[in-house]
Amino acid sequence: MHACFVRSAAVAVAVTGTLTWAPAASAQPSEPPPSASAAPAATPAPDAGSVEITAQDPAGDALPGAVFLLLDSEGQEAGRGKTDAQGKLAFSDLAPGVYRLKETASGSPIHEVVADQDVIVTPGATARLTITDPFKAAKVLLQAKDDKTGKLLPGATVNIGTGTSTLLTLTTGAKGTASGELPVSSRKAQFWVKEIKAPVGYDLYRPSKTFTAGPGAPVTVTVTNAKTATAPKPDPSDKPTHKPTHTPSTPSTPGKPSSGTGGAKPSSPGTGSPDADSSSTAALAGDSTPKAPAGSLAHTGADATPWIAAGAGLLVVGGAVTLIIARRRTAGGSEPTDSGTAS
Numbered sequence: 001m002h003a004c005f006v007r008s009a010a011v012a013v014a015v016t017g018t019l020t021w022a023p024a025a026s027a028q029p030s031e032p033p034p035s036a037s038a039a040p041a042a043t044p045a046p047d048a049g050s051v052e053i054t055a056q057d058p059a060g061d062a063l064p065g066a067v068f069l070l071l072d073s074e075g076q077e078a079g080r081g082k083t084d085a086q087g088k089l090a091f092s093d094l095a096p097g098v099y100r101l102k103e104t105a106s107g108s109p110i111h112e113v114v115a116d117q118d119v120i121v122t123p124g125a126t127a128r129l130t131i132t133d134p135f136k137a138a139k140v141l142l143q144a145k146d147d148k149t150g151k152l153l154p155g156a157t158v159n160i161g162t163g164t165s166t167l168l169t170l171t172t173g174a175k176g177t178a179s180g181e182l183p184v185s186s187r188k189a190q191f192w193v194k195e196i197k198a199p200v201g202y203d204l205y206r207p208s209k210t211f212t213a214g215p216g217a218p219v220t221v222t223v224t225n226a227k228t229a230t231a232p233k234p235d236p237s238d239k240p241t242h243k244p245t246h247t248p249s250t251p252s253t254p255g256k257p258s259s260g261t262g263g264a265k266p267s268s269p270g271t272g273s274p275d276a277d278s279s280s281t282a283a284l285a286g287d288s289t290p291k292a293p294a295g296s297l298a299h300t301g302a303d304a305t306p307w308i309a310a311g312a313g314l315l316v317v318g319g320a321v322t323l324i325i326a327r328r329r330t331a332g333g334s335e336p337t338d339s340g341t342a343s
């Protein structure tokens with residue numbers, strides 16, 4: 001009731017006011033206010049784009065549980081999520097522009113995350129990316145040992161690789177060990193080991209050796225070296241202290257006949273004959289020593305010396321006997337001549 005009364009009063013006042021302020025009332029425009037007619041029309045939003053990710057390892061197997069973060073050009077987070085059982089993840093309703101994709105976790109203990117990369121989103125299109133997470137490197141421990149005592153040896157250098165490629169080079173330190181990370185391209189890979197430098201005083205480890213390593217797993221590689229065999233060196237001061245005492249006989253001149261017995265004539269023990277008698281005896285007996293043929297070399301040498309001396313002795317003895325017989329014959333023949341003269 002009260003509300004109705006107020007409305008009626010307002011009308012009466014309005015009528016009364018209209019009668020009193022007619023000139024002012026006639027000046028009001030009859031068109032709608034300008035603010036209502038000037039409001040701008042709403043502009044349609046541009047078409048949105050999307051990003052679709054597929055995560056896998058080098059073998060092509062899907063990686064579920066990989067975590068990705070998408071940042072816009074101002075560094076603000078535009079999306080975050082994990083890959084599903086098929087290794088897939090999608091970010092939708094993205095304004096066109098350049099985004100930064102970051103992998104914060106691979107979802108696997110044997111895989112590494114990839115580096116950040118840019119993604120361009122275009123209106124009404126889907127940017128599809130395949131992310132390949134590499135395997136973690138194997139952790140290699142190298143040991144070089146003495147093949148007899150097992151002592152660890154410093155200074156051994158080895159190459160480790162697969163196929164024709166060398167992937168890792170290690171040199172043992174003062175403790176005889178070395179460590180490094182070996183790139184792995186599968187869940188179980190085989191590698192070869194080749195020693196290219198042996199420790200000081202040891203021979204190279206030449207046998208072919210292989211081992212198996214997995215991603216992120218530790219593995220120990222051991223090479224054994226044998227000591228280098230050394231021959232004793234001769235002592236420079238060790239020289240002969242004696243000289244040969246045998247003097248070779250002087251050979252006779254080729255082509256020149258030897259005279260007599262050809263040298264000093266040894267006297268026969270017990271004969272008591274002077275040198276002159278020995279010479280005469282030799283003349284009576286004749287020189288029975290064979291002479292070397294002309295144009296040939298006389299045989300010489302230490303082995304003929306005893307035979308020459310023995311032959312000379314026999315000649316002397318034979319000559320003496322002949323001389324005695326000759327003298328007796330001479331004495332026996334002169335006796336008849338002397339007796340005839342006397343008569």
